[in-house]
Amino acid sequence: MRTAPDPTRTISRLWALLPTGGLLVGAAALHARGTTRHVHVLCQEPASLGVVFWAVVALFVVVGLGSAVGVVHLLADPPARPTAPLVYLAIAVLAVAGADALDHVGAGIAARTPTVFAPPPGATCDYPPYTYHETTGLLL
Numbered sequence: 001m002r003t004a005p006d007p008t009r010t011i012s013r014l015w016a017l018l019p020t021g022g023l024l025v026g027a028a029a030l031h032a033r034g035t036t037r038h039v040h041v042l043c044q045e046p047a048s049l050g051v052v053f054w055a056v057v058a059l060f061v062v063v064g065l066g067s068a069v070g071v072v073h074l075l076a077d078p079p080a081r082p083t084a085p086l087v088y089l090a091i092a093v094l095a096v097a098g099a100d101a102l103d104h105v106g107a108g109i110a111a112r113t114p115t116v117f118a119p120p121p122g123a124t125c126d127y128p129p130y131t132y133h134e135t136t137g138l139l140l
Helices: 013-017 020-032 047-076 083-112
Strands: 036-042 130-135
Touching (some): 013 047, 020 083, 036 083, 083 130
């Protein structure tokens, strides 16, 4: 049941739009990932790189869903203090920082494994090689 707005709330409804900043941070992070610093060519994909990839995807889903849920929640029930909008924004920024950190972990894994998974000098892989694109992060 919807009740009348509480007149004691001192914060503007515009604070409810602050979590959209999380969407902007996520979009900027995805745009920053469009630039590749280094490409690692491996004949086989280490299993740990697949885990890193899906973890980064999951963190970007958290950015999008967290921001969308935050906006809907805060528009439906405007907060009395700016704490809730700031928490939703912090969740998005921390998820982007986590994705950047995991990308650095993946780059480290790809850099350490060429001796096992890279094609021998002058030879090619028996099948299309796996490439890991080390990207520039937005925050890290």
